Amino acid sequence: MSETDDIYAGSTETTDGKVFTVSGRDWDDIVEGLAGADGVEERVVVNMGPQHPSTHGVLRLILEIDGETVTEARCGIGYLHTGIEKNMEFRSWVQGTTFVTRMDYLSPFFNEATYCLGVERLLDIEDDVPEKANVMRVLLMELNRLSSHLVCIATGGMEIGALTVMTIGFRERELVLDLFELITGLRMNHAFIRPGGVAQDLPVGALDEIRAFIALMKKRLPEYAALCNANPIFKGRLEGVGHLDLAGCLALGMTGPVVRSTGYPWDLRKSEPYCGYEDYDFDVQTWDTSDSYGRFRVRLNEMWESLRIIEQAADRLAGLEGAPVMVADKKVAWPSQLSIGSDGMGNSLDHIRHIMGESMEGLIHHFKLVTEGFRVPPGQAYVPVESPRGELGAHVVSDGGTRPFRTHFRDPSFTNLQATSVMSEGGQVADVIVAIASIDPVMGGVDR
Amino acid sequence: MSDEDKTTGPDQVPVSTDPEVKIVGTRTGMFGAHGTGDTSGFGGLVAPIVYPGAAERPFGGWYDEVADALEPAFTAPWSVVVHRKEITFHVRREDLLAVMKLLRDDPKLRFELCTGVSGVHYPEDTGAELHAVYHLLSMTHNRRIRVEVSVPDSDPHLPSTIATYPTNDWHERETYDMFGLIFDGHPGLTRILMPDDWPGHPQRKDYPLGGIPVEYKGGTIPPPDERRSYH
Numbered sequence: 001m002s003e004t005d006d007i008y009a010g011s012t013e014t015t016d017g018k019v020f021t022v023s024g025r026d027w028d029d030i031v032e033g034l035a036g037a038d039g040v041e042e043r044v045v046v047n048m049g050p051q052h053p054s055t056h057g058v059l060r061l062i063l064e065i066d067g068e069t070v071t072e073a074r075c076g077i078g079y080l081h082t083g084i085e086k087n088m089e090f091r092s093w094v095q096g097t098t099f100v101t102r103m104d105y106l107s108p109f110f111n112e113a114t115y116c117l118g119v120e121r122l123l124d125i126e127d128d129v130p131e132k133a134n135v136m137r138v139l140l141m142e143l144n145r146l147s148s149h150l151v152c153i154a155t156g157g158m159e160i161g162a163l164t165v166m167t168i169g170f171r172e173r174e175l176v177l178d179l180f181e182l183i184t185g186l187r188m189n190h191a192f193i194r195p196g197g198v199a200q201d202l203p204v205g206a207l208d209e210i211r212a213f214i215a216l217m218k219k220r221l222p223e224y225a226a227l228c229n230a231n232p233i234f235k236g237r238l239e240g241v242g243h244l245d246l247a248g249c250l251a252l253g254m255t256g257p258v259v260r261s262t263g264y265p266w267d268l269r270k271s272e273p274y275c276g277y278e279d280y281d282f283d284v285q286t287w288d289t290s291d292s293y294g295r296f297r298v299r300l301n302e303m304w305e306s307l308r309i310i311e312q313a314a315d316r317l318a319g320l321e322g323a324p325v326m327v328a329d330k331k332v333a334w335p336s337q338l339s340i341g342s343d344g345m346g347n348s349l350d351h352i353r354h355i356m357g358e359s360m361e362g363l364i365h366h367f368k369l370v371t372e373g374f375r376v377p378p379g380q381a382y383v384p385v386e387s388p389r390g391e392l393g394a395h396v397v398s399d400g401g402t403r404p405f406r407t408h409f410r411d412p413s414f415t416n417l418q419a420t421s422v423m424s425e426g427g428q429v430a431d432v433i434v435a436i437a438s439i440d441p442v443m444g445g446v447d448r
Numbered sequence: 449m450s451d452e453d454k455t456t457g458p459d460q461v462p463v464s465t466d467p468e469v470k471i472v473g474t475r476t477g478m479f480g481a482h483g484t485g486d487t488s489g490f491g492g493l494v495a496p497i498v499y500p501g502a503a504e505r506p507f508g509g510w511y512d513e514v515a516d517a518l519e520p521a522f523t524a525p526w527s528v529v530v531h532r533k534e535i536t537f538h539v540r541r542e543d544l545l546a547v548m549k550l551l552r553d554d555p556k557l558r559f560e561l562c563t564g565v566s567g568v569h570y571p572e573d574t575g576a577e578l579h580a581v582y583h584l585l586s587m588t589h590n591r592r593i594r595v596e597v598s599v600p601d602s603d604p605h606l607p608s609t610i611a612t613y614p615t616n617d618w619h620e621r622e623t624y625d626m627f628g629l630i631f632d633g634h635p636g637l638t639r640i641l642m643p644d645d646w647p648g649h650p651q652r653k654d655y656p657l658g659g660i661p662v663e664y665k666g667g668t669i670p671p672p673d674e675r676r677s678y679h
Contacts, residue, residue, distance in 0.1 A: 078641040090672040121532050250560045253615025271590050372678035378499045379531045382583050395566040399497050408566035
């Protein structure tokens with residue numbers, strides 16, 4: 001075979017010797033054709049992604065394979081890097097929530113929560129956040145955990161060919177997104193949790209919708225268990241795949257369902273409660289197999305726990321009608337009284353009437369907060385939350401200005417993705433997909 | 449008033465010799481507007497930017513236990529800042545590896561999990577412009593601490609901690625990518641988020657945000673870093 005004019009296997013000289021780029025044709029033919037060439041060893045590096053449907057977004061996998069066995073696996077990331085942390089340094093503290101909500105797009109409320117908790121700690125108003133704001137945060141975060149785990153199970157199922165799991169997973173997730181739309185006005189990118197509380201009160205009828213959702217989910221969650229838990233194909237693909245024990249997890253900084261699948265009940269909602277999680281009755285779910293199947297079962301069980309928390313939060317909200325959802329300090333409380341108008345969500349006409357016609361002070365506060373924003377005392381804070389993927393924390397640094405001096409997000413997807421090599425080397429190519437799906441990385445969070 | 453007066457004028461800035469006060473830069477005016485934009489009369493106001501200063505013993509609670517257990521690892525001066533119920537150990541780079549190893553292995557410390565490195569660029573902190581901030585968690589004792597190392601911009605080297613905490617592999621690459629901090633001993637310190645041939649380190653304060661003006665219905669909106677601002 002000629003090495004230069006072959007359209008299927010062009011060759012280039014590199015520091016590692018001659019490299020052939022193969023993009024078609026029968027493998028045996030190519031190997032045979034190259035047999036005469038000097039110093040050719042059969043070392044196959046497969047570039048998977050960044051646009052591969054099985055890699056959870058724009059993740060690039062560089063796999064060195066020997067037959068069907070993966071000998072080395074490396075990740076290439078950064079394809080979704082949008083410079084959110086840099087951009088935040090040019091916007092006010094409240095505008096920051098609009099950015100962070102777009103990072104890990106499957107768990108927007110967790111991004112907002114950890115950022116706002118950090119800002120609140122620097123402002124020293126942690127104890128002033130009203131109870132209703134905390135209950136609403138918990139409600140939204142647990143709904144979000146449900147929707148995120150549903151997507152994880154759905155896409156994970158799709159990648160191994162279990163398409164029904166995908167369709168029913170997205171069916172249920174739509175219901176959660178409908179609730180988000182009802183409460184925050186948006187299905188994604190909410191920017192609803194703000195420093196000092198939440199953007200606005202629960203709309204009329206939201207609690208009824210939430211109760212109806214809980215009742216429906218109690219009927220539908222068992223479907224996942226019935227489809228998957230004892231399904232021999234499902235178990236065959238997941239059991240023993242992506243194994244990582246507790247020591248490995250801690251060395252690699254793994255948190256969330258991955259560490260809980262080793263049997264270690266580590267959950268920040270229990271160990272360092274925030275937003276009043278200590279007042280809710282729920283259990284930390286663990287499994288003892290340290291593999292992909294264990295992670296699936298942990299997520300499934302966590303959805304039941306989330307439902308329990310949502311139920312308790314709904315009960316508490318029923319007793320908090322009309323309570324404030326934002327700190328009383330008018331110099332921090334963002335004037336975000338919104339309402340749905342004929343052209344979508346906008347400033348509430350009542351609020352406009354108040355600031356334009358009734359209250360000079362209200363107008364001044366509105367103007368100052370919207371144009372300049374509030375100042376945050378110099379210092380740094382780190383308040384992590386338990387996101388569906390593990391410990392999500394924002395390192396918030398202020399220099400006393402109206403903008404974040406530096407905000408760094410410790411995203412669990414970013415950290416957990418480092419385990420790809422340990423989880424998949426020595427296994428089959430097909431198991432790489434299962435191992436990565438069990439980590440549940442969201443590239444928006446990885447690359448930020 | 450000249451620029452020099454702003455930083456040294458005794459009646460404007462309380463120039464302090466007290467080691468507990470850490471001043472990084474000054475802030476002028478009251479409303480963040482600069483130049484002729486500020487018609488409030490407060491434009492001449494100069495205020496120092498004061499970060500929380502070093503704490504004296506006792507630090508309180510378990511902070512002292514951790515500090516006592518950590519003491520043998522220090523060969524160079526170190527200090528502790530306690531702010532908003534969070535404790536920060538400011539460590540010299542030559543001590544970093546010993547401190548990290550002790551933090552992980554000492555039964556009294558047992559910080560099993562390092563949640564990564566975060567870089568911060570303080571251009572006005574002369575001689576220590578680049579900071580590497582490590583957050584550590586002890587699951588055994590349920591404690592959290594922060595370890596901060598600062599290095600000068602002219603010599604941005606510090607040792608890599610991945611022998612102790614392998615999880616810092618990608619975090620150190622990200623901090624290198626974004627700030628140009630060089631972690632000596634890292635097995636493959638390459639860019640991770642930006643393209644391999646990217647010039648500069650985007651998260652540094654001297655790196656511009658970039659952006660182009662946007663035209664819409666006849667109006668032009670300048671890019672975010674050129675808009676009127678009040679920070």
